[in-house]
Amino acid sequence: MKNIFIMALLCLFAVNAHARQIITGSVVEKESNKPIEAATVELLQVSDSSSVEVVYTNSEGAFTLMKADTAKRYCLRVRQLNFKIRKVSVAKSTNRIINIGQIALDPSSINLKEIVVNGSKIKVTELPDRTVYGIPTDLKKISTDGLDVLRKVPSVQIDYFNEEIKVDGKTNIKIEVDGVTRDKDFIKKLHPTQIDKLEVITSPTGKYDADVDAVINIITIKEMRYGLKGTVNTQLLPNSTDRYMMRGMGSLDYGLKTISYYVSANGGLGKFDFINTMDRYAGPDTLHQNGNMNSFFANGNINAGFIYDPNEKNNLSLNISYNGNNSKTNNDQTNNSWENTNPKSITGTTSESKNKNGGLNASLFYKHSYDKKKSHFYEIETSLYSSLINTNTTNYKSKYYTTLDKTEQNNSRISTLNGRFGYFLPFDSVYTFGTGINANYNHNYINNIRSLTQAPDLEYNNTRGSMFAELSRNFKKGNLKVGTRGEFSYVTINTTNTNKFFSLLPYANGQYKINDRNSIKLNYSRRVIRPSRNQLNPFVSYVDSLTISQGNINLVPAYRDNFQLTYNVKYGKSKFSGNLSPQLFFEYRTRLIQTITQEIQNTGRFEKIPMNISNGYEGGLGLSVNAQIVTIIFNSNFRYFRSHIDNYIDEKGMQQIAAQDRNSWNWNSQIMCPLPLNLRFFSMLNLTGPTVNGQETSKSSPFYLAGIVKQFKNNSSLTILAFNPFAENFFKSTTTLNNSSFYQRSQTFMNMKNAFLINYSYNFKLGKDVKAQKQETEQNIEENNIKLPF
Numbered sequence: 001m002k003n004i005f006i007m008a009l010l011c012l013f014a015v016n017a018h019a020r021q022i023i024t025g026s027v028v029e030k031e032s033n034k035p036i037e038a039a040t041v042e043l044l045q046v047s048d049s050s051s052v053e054v055v056y057t058n059s060e061g062a063f064t065l066m067k068a069d070t071a072k073r074y075c076l077r078v079r080q081l082n083f084k085i086r087k088v089s090v091a092k093s094t095n096r097i098i099n100i101g102q103i104a105l106d107p108s109s110i111n112l113k114e115i116v117v118n119g120s121k122i123k124v125t126e127l128p129d130r131t132v133y134g135i136p137t138d139l140k141k142i143s144t145d146g147l148d149v150l151r152k153v154p155s156v157q158i159d160y161f162n163e164e165i166k167v168d169g170k171t172n173i174k175i176e177v178d179g180v181t182r183d184k185d186f187i188k189k190l191h192p193t194q195i196d197k198l199e200v201i202t203s204p205t206g207k208y209d210a211d212v213d214a215v216i217n218i219i220t221i222k223e224m225r226y227g228l229k230g231t232v233n234t235q236l237l238p239n240s241t242d243r244y245m246m247r248g249m250g251s252l253d254y255g256l257k258t259i260s261y262y263v264s265a266n267g268g269l270g271k272f273d274f275i276n277t278m279d280r281y282a283g284p285d286t287l288h289q290n291g292n293m294n295s296f297f298a299n300g301n302i303n304a305g306f307i308y309d310p311n312e313k314n315n316l317s318l319n320i321s322y323n324g325n326n327s328k329t330n331n332d333q334t335n336n337s338w339e340n341t342n343p344k345s346i347t348g349t350t351s352e353s354k355n356k357n358g359g360l361n362a363s364l365f366y367k368h369s370y371d372k373k374k375s376h377f378y379e380i381e382t383s384l385y386s387s388l389i390n391t392n393t394t395n396y397k398s399k400y401y402t403t404l405d406k407t408e409q410n411n412s413r414i415s416t417l418n419g420r421f422g423y424f425l426p427f428d429s430v431y432t433f434g435t436g437i438n439a440n441y442n443h444n445y446i447n448n449i450r451s452l453t454q455a456p457d458l459e460y461n462n463t464r465g466s467m468f469a470e471l472s473r474n475f476k477k478g479n480l481k482v483g484t485r486g487e488f489s490y491v492t493i494n495t496t497n498t499n500k501f502f503s504l505l506p507y508a509n510g511q512y513k514i515n516d517r518n519s520i521k522l523n524y525s526r527r528v529i530r531p532s533r534n535q536l537n538p539f540v541s542y543v544d545s546l547t548i549s550q551g552n553i554n555l556v557p558a559y560r561d562n563f564q565l566t567y568n569v570k571y572g573k574s575k576f577s578g579n580l581s582p583q584l585f586f587e588y589r590t591r592l593i594q595t596i597t598q599e600i601q602n603t604g605r606f607e608k609i610p611m612n613i614s615n616g617y618e619g620g621l622g623l624s625v626n627a628q629i630v631t632i633i634f635n636s637n638f639r640y641f642r643s644h645i646d647n648y649i650d651e652k653g654m655q656q657i658a659a660q661d662r663n664s665w666n667w668n669s670q671i672m673c674p675l676p677l678n679l680r681f682f683s684m685l686n687l688t689g690p691t692v693n694g695q696e697t698s699k700s701s702p703f704y705l706a707g708i709v710k711q712f713k714n715n716s717s718l719t720i721l722a723f724n725p726f727a728e729n730f731f732k733s734t735t736t737l738n739n740s741s742f743y744q745r746s747q748t749f750m751n752m753k754n755a756f757l758i759n760y761s762y763n764f765k766l767g768k769d770v771k772a773q774k775q776e777t778e779q780n781i782e783e784n785n786i787k788l789p790f
Contacts, residue, residue: 021068022429023090025100026061026373027078029107032223034196035061036105037132038125039080040516046073046089055476056513058127060375064429064474070094078103079516081123081570097429123197124579124626126519126568128479128509130201130217131155131581133626135192138633142672142680142709144719144761145233145249146190146218154624154637155200156216157668157686160705160723160757161245161270167200168622168639169666170213174204177218180317180365181381185301187218189251189264191231191763194224203509203523203564206468206485207422207436210505210528225255225307228766237270237757242294243750245270245757259308267300273751278544282599282742284340289544291333292751299325313369324358324388333544334399348399351542357390359414375432378423387414396542408541412446412533430474434483440464444533458537458553461492470507478512478519487528493536493553501557503528517571523564531555531593535610547597549608556612558591578627578634585641586619592645594694596656599741606742613694614657616645636669643692655740657695664689680709682721695739701732701749707757716762723755730755 027039041063043053052074053067068074074090083105090098123134133153143149150165151158157166163184165173175182177190201215208215230252237245251264271294278289305319331351337344363383370376394408422436444460470483484506491499505528511521537551565584572578591612599606620641627634640663647659667687674680683706690699707721724730732749 020066021070021093021095022097023065023068023074023076023100024097024429025063025076025103027057027063027080027103027105028061029083030104031107033102033104036080036083037061037127038516039063039078039083039105041065042077042079043068044075044077044087046075053476056516058474058479060373062373062375066430066476068098076100076103078105080105083107124568124570124581126511126521126566126581128481128511128521129203129205129523130199130215133198133200135195135197136628136633138631138672138674138680140192140195141711141717142682142719143192144235144717144759145192145231146187146195147184149190149192149195150187150198150216150218151684152635152670152672153198153200154626154635154668154670155202161272165216167202167214167216168637172211172213174208174212174215175218176215178220178222179217179367179379180319181363181383182319183321183361185266185321185323186264186303186319188233188249188266189231189262189303190218190220191229193763194220196221203507203525203562205434205481205507205509206466206470206483206505207420207434207438209438209440210466210485210487210503210526211530213527222309225253225260226257227255229253229255229764231761231763233759233761235268235757235759237755239752239755242271242273243752245272258310259306261306263302263304265300265302267298269296269298271296274748275751276746276748278744278746280546280742280744282604285344285604286338287546288336288338289333291331293329293331295327295329297325297327299323312372313374315365315367317365318363320360320362322358322360325355327353327355329353335544335546346400349396349542349544350399351394351396353392353394355390355392357387357412359385359387361385375426376424378421380419380421382419383417385414385416387412389413394542406542407450408539409449410446410537410539411449412444414533415441415443417441432472434468434470434472436468438464438466438468446533446537446539448537448539455538455540455550456494458533458539458551459492459494460533460536462489464489477514478510480508480510482506482508489557497553499556503557503559517569519568521564521566521568523562523566525562527560527562529558529560529593531557531610535593543608546604547606547608552610555593555610556591558589558593558612560590561588563587572627576627576629578625581622581624583622583624584620585622586617588615588617590615592616592694594648594657595696596648596650597695597737597744598650598654598656598739601652613648614646616643618643632671632673634669634671636667638665638667640665645692645694657739660692662690662692662697664691675708678711680711682707682709695737696735697737698733698735701727701729703731714762715764716760719757719759719761721757721759723757725754727753 027036028034029036037057039057041055042051043065045052053065055063055065057063073092076088076090078086086105088103125132135149139152150156155168165184167173175184175187196219199217204212204215233249235247247268249266253260253262274293276291280287301321301323303321308316334348336346365381367377367379390412392410396406398405418440420436420438424432424434426432442462446458448455448457466485466487468483468485470481472479472481484504487503487505489501505526507525509523511519513519535551535555536553538553540548540550543549563586566581568581570579592614593610594613595608595610597606597608618641620639622639625636642661642663644661645657648657649655670684672682685704687702688700690697703724705721705723707719710718729749730752734747737744
């Protein structure tokens with residue numbers, strides 16, 4: 001019995017002696033102490049240097065190893081492209097969890113024929129719900145401001161004229177800077193050298209509103225806040241007295257040890273001339289329309305606020321902005337009608353439209369982290385927007401009959417209040433739990449003073465509340481995040497139309513890392529498409545002499561279920577390297593909002609109205625390429641998709657949309673390379689295939705540009721870009737509409753040739769050296785133990 005007892009003790013000791021251990025830590029840059037993503041951490045056995053386990057650091061630089069044995073001795077080998085390899089010994093311990101702490105890596109430099117390209121290396125990191133683009137030095141040098149840096153990212157498209165931002169063709173984009181909600185006017189004040197990297201989130205989680213298609217988060221270099229800085233940026237596109245564009249921007253930033261203040265202003269004005277034609281065939285009737293439209297715009301924005309970082313665990317920021325926009329459009333149209341081949345009538349209208357709008361926005365953000373890794377934190381964000389009295393007025397005059405003279409006018413007010421709270425808790429070394437609430441109140445009032453018919457005013461109130469919960473887990477070679485967002489919306493229109501909506505919006509993001517160069521990820525999310533106030537407004541307006549349009553207060557939200565499968569591979573070494581990401585995607589859409597153009601019975605006139613009419617889907621494949629050959633940078637993003645829309649027959653039995661399948665594509669490509677004399681060459685090409693929107697199929701002409709950037713020693717640069725230098729028609733767009741009652745084809749293009757954009761940018765900085773200032777700040781925080789007073 002005694003021997004059995006001794007043997008049991010020995011077995012128990014053996015089990016304890018060989019218990020599993022968990023080794024945790026984080027990898028950072030030695031100079032800046034910033035976390036390093038996607039670093040390879042390898043657990044080696046000291047006795048024979050054999051590899052036991054390999055993991056990769058997450059976006060916060062953290063890693064977890066789970067195969068260590070208490071009876072053996074180990075060391076870590078840490079590797080990451082652009083950094084020197086480092087080995088770290090692991091002290092032997094019987095503890096269940098060993099925290100190594102921070103492992104700092106030294107940067108490595110690559111010298112190619114006396115050209116140092118360190119800092120210009122393209123770095124693309126795939127994370128479960130986002131793609132992170134490291135911004136190389138050469139790309140910053142050919143960019144004029146923060147918005148121009150975004151243009152260089154393959155999946156992001158920004159128009160040079162109206163500055164609309166799209167991600168993979170989608171327009172409802174949320175912009176953040178260091179995780180704080182901003183707008184495009186804020187990022188225009190950022191100098192390219194302030195930007196460290198960009199995160200493009202194509203599968204937003206539950207912390208974001210359900211109608212957000214994608215999120216762009218710009219991560220800045222915080223040390224650049226110190227001292228007094230300023231930026232001046234001017235743009236000029238001269239073409240003629242009727243075709244020109246001018247923009248200007250100026251900003252000042254003043255940064256102290258823990259707080260920085262900023263103010264910026266930008267504005268622009270321009271005038272463009274458009275030519276349009278339209279042919280409509282409805283039974284024996286034919287209409288041919290010629291038109292010329294001259295459009296003038298003027299806009300301005302002011303941003304001011306502060307960013308307060310008393311220590312590494314707290315962040316507080318306040319931003320107040322004002323924006324104003326004015327535009328005027330003169331339109332001259334002539335209509336020729338035939339019945340069969342016989343002339344029927346000649347009509348025409350001239351119109352003048354004026355639009356004036358603006359508003360004031362204030363936002364407050366606070367984030368508190370409980371640990372240095374900043375993985376355990378909560379954040380609060382609130383914002384309030386109040387518009388001015390926005391006025392839209394259009395005066396129509398007949399070219400031949402005074403009885404057709406009409407005036408349209410409506411005034412509107414918009415008020416929006418948003419608030420959100422999020423809490424994220426890591427536990428058991430590999431799990432993170434996140435939860436939060438969102439609240440939104442939106443009030444729109446449109447006073448329809450004059451219309452073609454008696455139209456009621458629109459008073460739209462939307463009170464929305466939501467809650468989300470998610471759980472993520474890190475595995476040996478990947479991670480998984482699953483969650484859902486529950487959203488309740490209460491909508492009242494003109495006090496009589498009341499709708500209640502509850503939406504359950506699940507999502508899942510998973511990634512598997514095959515090795516340090518290959519990974520695969522799968523994303524799913526359910527999104528909402530809410531009707532806009534223009535789609536809801538019952539205001540009746542002219543489109544042309546035979547067509548009117550109006551909104552529909554009975555519209556309800558539509559939904560989209562999106563799936564994405566992405567494979568990522570890193571290739572090459574020093575002289576030739578890059579990142580290749582093929583993708584498969586599928587999106588199913590229900591209750592799509594489509595604009596229907598139909599003939600008003602027995603009148604020969606037509607009306608356009610948006611409706612929830614049908615379901616559809618879109619699927620396809622994409623390919624993103626980021627490459628560097630010595631100092632030449634090449635980016636390309638190609639998407640091919642096949643879309644389907646179901647058949648739609650209206651209440652009168654007329655087929656308004658036939659079931660159809662259409663193929664389309666989009667290709668956005670850029671190349672950048674340095675030249676002698678501090679010159680840099682930049683070129684871009686964008687090709688878009690036909691797009692389908694209900695009854696309409698649209699085609700756009702190619703857009704391409706080429707330019708030179710010259711850098712001067714006084715921190716200024718001059719950029720000259722040539723837009724579509726060989727194009728016959730500028731921004732040409734063709735739209736066809738075909739249903740059971742008529743066929744229509746229209747064309748529009750900008751009356752411009754040989755367009756050149758000239759941009760001059762200058763920036764200055766006064767203050768201490770960034771490294772010295774950072775060291776002094778860290779020392780001050782450590783000595784005084786600065787904390788927020790709450």
